[in-house]
Amino acid sequence: MTSFTDLGVRARTLETLTRQGITAPNPVQREALPPLLGGADTVVEAPTGSGKTLAFAIPLVELLRGHRSGGPRALIVGPTRELAQQVASVISALDRALRVAVLYGGVGYGAQREALAAGADVVVGCPGRILDLAGQRLVAFDAVRYLVLDEADEMLDAGFAREVERIIGLCPGAERQTVLASATMPDWVQRMVDRHLRAPRRVRVAGVSEPDLEHGILPVSGELRLSSLVTLLKLQPPGSGTIVFTRTKHGAKKLCRSLAAQDVRVAELQGNLSQNARERSIGSFRDGTADVLVATNVAARGIDVPHVGLVVNYELPETAGWLTHRIGRTARNGAAGRAVTLLSEADAEQWSKLQREGAPRLRRLHAEPLLRRGEWVYVADASPAEAGGHPPARRTAGPEPRDRPRGLRRRRRAPRQRAA
Secondary structure: OOOHHHHOOOHHHHHHHHHOOOOOOOHHHHHHHHHHHOOOOEEEEOOOOOOHHHHHHHHHHHHHOOOOOOOOOEEEEOOOHHHHHHHHHHHHHHOOOOOEEEEOOOOOOHHHHHHHHOOOOEEEEOHHHHHHHHHOOOOOOOOOOEEEEEOHHHHOOOOOHHHHHHHHHOOOOOOOEEEEEEOOOOOOHHHHHHHHOOOOEEEEOOOOOHHHEEEEEEEOOHHHHHHHHHHHHHOOOOOOEEEEEOOOHHHHHHHHHHHHHOOOOEEEEOOOOOHHHHHHHHHHHHOOOOOEEEEOHHHOOOOOOOOEEEEEEOOOOOOHHHHHHHHOOOOOOOOOEEEEEEEOHHHHHHHHHHHHOOOOOOEEEOHHHHHHHOOOOEOOOOOHHHHOOOOOOOOOOOOOOOOOOOOOOOOOOOOOOOOO
């Protein structure tokens, strides 16, 4: 079996990994470390929870080898504050001698200015605040030798593409090594790869934890959606955290209040919260003070909480890619996990859209054993179309013993009258 030593990781970093209980590289690290340690521009595509952060963090600390004055030598750009903080913690744990500055909006400038003034070796942050502080001439990136676009598919999407292009332009070094990492890599990302990467190596790793993930559809009706969720949450084993995803910030706030009224220990994570409130929510979920985290897609990328045993799609996401990232919060690094997607007749059109975009074909769950005893029993007689995920039209989730959900049957249009 390939070891970190075989891959060329030096003894000092190896000792740090061993102290953290990391004794052997996983598949994405085995594939990505050789080109990255060799200095090649690299595109890493691997599922959420597969170990991509460590795959690009190890070459970073091997390249920089401790603190040195002269400005940041590495820049990692990510879409969310939580992801930036998490990546920074991984790098700091690998090499305590490196000075890491984390830059994101929603908070004051004081601490971030101080971190930069102290001589940051590594900057990890979100595009808006990075450009803001660069525009104030508080940081320059002309010495950057290692540039990472984490969650590259979102970083290069329409909302961030222009800012990312500007950030890349601030890192002009001819010796710069560029890394793109994400769970999904749409074809249109290739244009950015062609423009900014030199002879890139591609690493594609299939899901190592997929066999330990169960994902099923729970048929619901609108009026029973909340009560079904509450029942499901209260049946989860002690110590197992649950993330419940909603579509909107307002929906997350409303659902959080509703669950709290049902004596569910719940925290909220959505974009309207202050940074301090977001950190308190994540902290309470990590330490088990809250059993449930109600969140928008802001928690779908980069949030790594080991004890997440269940993900619930209370409302469907906008795209199949977001579904992938949401589900990726559980069954991480080989651990077992489950996901439930709630579907009603009103969700039929959106679910069909997600299916066309490549959402997984899912089996339906029997509501009665799931909501009475927490047992996962799939509908055995579902047709292939139903197994593909069409929700039921009339049957609803609930603990009734005779509950037997049926597949959605679209309303047939009346035949057109022939012209006389």
